[in-house]
Amino acid sequence: MIKVLIVTHGKLAEGIVNTINMLIGDKQDITYINAYIDSGDFTIQAEDFLKKYQHNSQIIVFTDLNGGSVNQKFAQLKSCYSFHLITGFNLPLVLEVILTDMQLSDENLTEIIEQSRQEMQLVNIQPQKLLEDNQFFDD
Amino acid sequence: MIVEIRVDDRLIHGQVALVWTKKLNAKAIVVANDHASKDHIQQMTLKMATPENVKLAIKSMQDAVQLINNPKAKDMRIFVLVNSICDALFLSENIDDIERINIANVGRFDGVDEAEKSKLSSTILLSKSEQVALEQLLASNRKVVHQIVPDNAEKLFHDLMSN
Numbered sequence: 001m002i003k004v005l006i007v008t009h010g011k012l013a014e015g016i017v018n019t020i021n022m023l024i025g026d027k028q029d030i031t032y033i034n035a036y037i038d039s040g041d042f043t044i045q046a047e048d049f050l051k052k053y054q055h056n057s058q059i060i061v062f063t064d065l066n067g068g069s070v071n072q073k074f075a076q077l078k079s080c081y082s083f084h085l086i087t088g089f090n091l092p093l094v095l096e097v098i099l100t101d102m103q104l105s106d107e108n109l110t111e112i113i114e115q116s117r118q119e120m121q122l123v124n125i126q127p128q129k130l131l132e133d134n135q136f137f138d139d
Numbered sequence: 140m141i142v143e144i145r146v147d148d149r150l151i152h153g154q155v156a157l158v159w160t161k162k163l164n165a166k167a168i169v170v171a172n173d174h175a176s177k178d179h180i181q182q183m184t185l186k187m188a189t190p191e192n193v194k195l196a197i198k199s200m201q202d203a204v205q206l207i208n209n210p211k212a213k214d215m216r217i218f219v220l221v222n223s224i225c226d227a228l229f230l231s232e233n234i235d236d237i238e239r240i241n242i243a244n245v246g247r248f249d250g251v252d253e254a255e256k257s258k259l260s261s262t263i264l265l266s267k268s269e270q271v272a273l274e275q276l277l278a279s280n281r282k283v284v285h286q287i288v289p290d291n292a293e294k295l296f297h298d299l300m301s302n
Contacts, residue, residue, distance in 0.1 A: 023154050025290025092157070099161055127179060128186040136167065136196050137211040 002101060003057040005049050006094065007033040007042065007074070008064040016094060028098060035070050043073055050081040058103050059083035062094060084109060092119040140236040141207060144219045146227050147244045150175065151188040151220060154288060160193055162289045165218035167194040171203035171230060172222060200226060204233040223249070224265070224272040231281055239282040242296055245269065259299060262287065 006013040013032035021028055031049055035042040053059050059082070063071040066087040074085050086093070086109065093116035097104070100112070142163045147155060150170055160168065168189055175181045176199040189195040198206055207217060213236070221227050227240055246256055246264035256264040263285070265273060273296075276283055283296040 023288070024158050025288040028290070095157055099158065123187070125180070125183050128183050130182065131194060131196055133196075133206055133209065136194055136206065137209065137215065 001057045003053040003059045004030045004098060005059065006030060006062045007035055007046065007070050009035055009068060009070060010037060012064055016091060019091065020095060020098065023095065024098065030098070046077065050077065050083060054082045060097060061085050062089040063087045086113065090116055090120060092116040140213060140217065140238065141219050141234065142216045142238050144221060144227050144230055144237060144240045146221055146224055146242040148222050148246060148248050149244065150222055151185050155220065156188045156190055158289060160190055160218060163216065163218050165193065165216050167215055167217045169203055169206065169217055169219045170197045171200055171219055171226060173199045176202065200229050204230065207234050224269045224276060228272045228276050231276060231279060237281065239284055240276065241284050241286055243285065243287050
């Protein structure tokens with residue numbers, strides 16, 4: 001089973017969970033931490049999560065910025081806990097991981113990250129060639 | 140075979156492209172819509188919304204029937220999108236192999252005054268002609284459901300009406 005934790009500076013984490021719930025449905029099992037919105041130490045909540053799930057789930061943590069303090073903190077925690085850490089996430093990436101909903105190897109994750117990276121693009125409207133019926137049925 | 144005909148007033152959008160195509164394990168999407176079959180700008184945006192490895196056909200109602208009734212379509216998992224119940228009824232009457240019809244979102248952007256529509260839920264607003272089509276569809280033997288996102292329970296449309 002996969003456990004997802006999203007941690008960001010401010011409320012992006014909560015926001016992306018809100019969007020995911022709108023897209024896939026309300027019952028998504030996603031934990032988020034809006035870091036630094038008050039003086040509390042978010043690492044306590046983070047470590048509680050990691051402790052609780054590291055032994056019976058695959059944990060995937062998403063952080064917002066490579067080089068940001070949130071990601072630095074989790075990079076350090078990797079020496080104490082077992083989890084995957086992905087930084088600089090986008091919505092297609094998080095959706096893909098959640099929809100896949102199975103154990104993911106480093107290779108799987110790298111592949112999903114590459115696909116999701118392609119979803120970020122400058123939109124150019126160009127005429128599309130529609131498929132002919134025989135192309136539609138081609139393998 | 141058609142794994143689902145989805146009635147959705149936005150045709151292909153985020154939920155449909157990313158989430159439903161995957162859940163239904165669809166290999167192809169057919170947008171059956173007379174307007175879209177002629178509107179090149181809409182075709183571009185529909186293509187843009189379609190996942191990379193999924194085939195897309197955008198057809199008039201008549202041509203959609205012809206495409207899907209092609210024997211080659213029998214073994215292909217096809218996900219069909221229409222934006223009205225009238226169009227879903229037309230396909231239902233002209234195509235045999237349909238697993239289910241999902242009336243998800245309808246009538247929000249059809250330009251008909253809201254006061255003239257009957258509101259079954261926040262995303263289902265039915266004009267007079269849509270109500271007639273719905274009655275006919277429900278009277279057929281098709282499985283007609285309402286399920287906006289996969290995590291919602293599948294509700295029989297019949298039950299939605301009696302609430």
